[in-house]
Amino acid sequence: MLKRLLLAFAMILSVPTALSAQARDPLEGLWIFEVEGTGVFGFALEKDGESWKAQWLRPRRFASDGVRFIDLVGPPVPIEATATKETGGWLELTFADPRPHTLPDVFRIHVAGTDTAEAIYADTGFPVLPLVRGDPASTLGPWGPGQTYTRADADSLTPGALVQFSAAPPADDAPTAQEPVQGPAEEPAVEGR
Secondary structure (H helix, E strand, O other): OOHHHHHHHHHHHHHHHHHHHHHOOOOOEEEEEEEEOOEEEEEEEEEEOOEEEEEEEEEEEEEOOOEEEEEEEEEOOOEEEOOOEOOOEEEEEEOOOOOOOOOOEEEEEEEEEEOOOEEEEEOOOOOOEEEEEEOOOOOOOOOOOEEEEEEOHHHHHHOOEEEEEEOOOOOOHHOOOOOOOOOOOOOOOOOOO
C-alpha cells in the first residue's frame, strides 16, 4: 500500500514538470552559429512571462561579411539585448553598440526544425545564419590568431558588406591617467550599412 502511495505521489509531482516542459517555448535555450566546427557566436534566449531576455555571446572583436569570419579575438563577451519583440513568427533582438555614432545590431531568429534555428542579421545583406541548439557545455572558440573561418556553403552564398564588430572594453581595460590613449576611436561597428 505504501509503495502505491509513493508511486502515485511521484506521478503527481512529475505532472507539473512535464506540463512546464511542454509549455516551454521552443526558441528558449542556447543557439550556436558554427563555422568549420568552431562556435563563432551564440544567442542565449529565455522567455520571461510575455517578454524575452536575450544575450548575444560573441568574440570581443571580429569582422564578417556573413560568409567569412575574420580575426576573431577572445575571450567571448555577453552582450545584453536592449529590446526584444515577437513579430511574424520571428523573435527580434536588438543589441546596442556602445561606441559613438553606430547603429544597433538587430537579429531576427526563428525555429527551423528539431534543434535548429535560423538568424537574419537585419539590414546587412548577410545570408541566413544557421543555428544549432547548444547545451550548457557548449563553448565558443577557440579561435586561432588571425584565422579566417569560411562557411562550408560559401560557394552558394552572396556575402554582404564587411562589418567590423567590437565590444567596449571592460572597466579593468580602461586606460589609467599614466597610460597614453593611442589614436582615434575604433572604426564604426558597421561599415556600409
